[in-house]
Amino acid sequence: MTTLDTGGPPAGDLDSPDEPPARPDRVRTVVRGIGELLITAGLVVLLFVVYEVYVTDIVSAGKQREATSQLDTEWNDEAPAAPEQQRVERFDGLGEGAGFAKMHIPSFGADYSFTIIEGTTERSLEIGPGHYKGTAYPGEPGNFAVAGHRVGKGAPFNDIDLLGSCDAIVVETRFNWFVYRMLPKKDEVDGWAAGKGTDPRCQGVAPLGGPYTGLVGQQIVNPSQGTVIAPIPGQAGGAPSIGERATLMTLTTCHPRFSDRQRLIVHAVLVKQWAKDPTKPGETPPELKETS
Amino acid sequence: MYGWIWRHLPGPTAVRVLTAVVLVAGVIALLMLVVFPWVEPKLPFNQVTTQ
Numbered sequence: 616m617t618t619l620d621t622g623g624p625p626a627g628d629l630d631s632p633d634e635p636p637a638r639p640d641r642v643r644t645v646v647r648g649i650g651e652l653l654i655t656a657g658l659v660v661l662l663f664v665v666y667e668v669y670v671t672d673i674v675s676a677g678k679q680r681e682a683t684s685q686l687d688t689e690w691n692d693e694a695p696a697a698p699e700q701q702r703v704e705r706f707d708g709l710g711e712g713a714g715f716a717k718m719h720i721p722s723f724g725a726d727y728s729f730t731i732i733e734g735t736t737e738r739s740l741e742i743g744p745g746h747y748k749g750t751a752y753p754g755e756p757g758n759f760a761v762a763g764h765r766v767g768k769g770a771p772f773n774d775i776d777l778l779g780s781c782d783a784i785v786v787e788t789r790f791n792w793f794v795y796r797m798l799p800k801k802d803e804v805d806g807w808a809a810g811k812g813t814d815p816r817c818q819g820v821a822p823l824g825g826p827y828t829g830l831v832g833q834q835i836v837n838p839s840q841g842t843v844i845a846p847i848p849g850q851a852g853g854a855p856s857i858g859e860r861a862t863l864m865t866l867t868t869c870h871p872r873f874s875d876r877q878r879l880i881v882h883a884v885l886v887k888q889w890a891k892d893p894t895k896p897g898e899t900p901p902e903l904k905e906t907s
Numbered sequence: 908m909y910g911w912i913w914r915h916l917p918g919p920t921a922v923r924v925l926t927a928v929v930l931v932a933g934v935i936a937l938l939m940l941v942v943f944p945w946v947e948p949k950l951p952f953n954q955v956t957t958q
Contacts, residue, residue: 648908651909652908655908659938662935662939663938663943663946666938666939666943666947667943667953670939735956737948740955740956747956762955762956763955764953766952767953768953772955836957838954838958839957839958840957841957841958843957867955867956867957869952869953869954869955873952874951874952875951875952875953875955876951878955878956878957
């Protein structure tokens, strides 16, 4: 039978019971020191995981709440009976880190709602999903591109790999609701019209033609493929004139989870726009109830 | 290392325990508030944007 040496004073030295060592053995001290350092390093790494997965969530939740209440104040402080022509969206002059819209994904639950922040710096993404500067704004022709964390920092895009084609991504702005729906996935493109395309939710969703041929709802790309957020995703130069642009939305996050080797990309297309009725605040579009 | 620190803490056992707890809490706070936020963007697992 063996006993574990705990490093304490020897209970009974079998070799020389009458001669306890006068000073601690130097080798033992060094080995114990190294062991303690290694255990400490392990604990620090564990603590880092706790920080990354839980502590950043708490910090980000606070910042997200703050951004949301700021946006709500901004939206509410306007006189309720503004004339029709003044109810147009204004996105110019947005500063880095300012919230300007909310996104809802009803299939993730009725409470899935995040305020979208302008800019994609580390600091902005800590608050919530960040809009790539220079890409379109909600409802505009072009590609409204948004990045979000998948691990920690509130992890707004934790589950976007589970989004299915035709799932709604509802973007709420000051005066409108924009309903985007995810494009068909790669294995659904063939036979779309007779297959999934018959689902009533898929109204307005179909594989896009023209310059957009080959664009699918979900793809996994290398981090260097910045063209996924271009007006025609995947094509750097060939931006069509505004009139010919499809109105798309693109979500980007890291892939696989806990790694930054690749990026997970989700493309969606605008299918519907609901203007908010100023006389009925709190009214929500029917798409928000698609929670199953 | 820990034994050495323990032997150099002053006072009776109760005070030593208290000091040790405060030391550990301080180290954790330093890690959480300063070291981790600094080191985190340098690590290759939370980049979500394309270039």
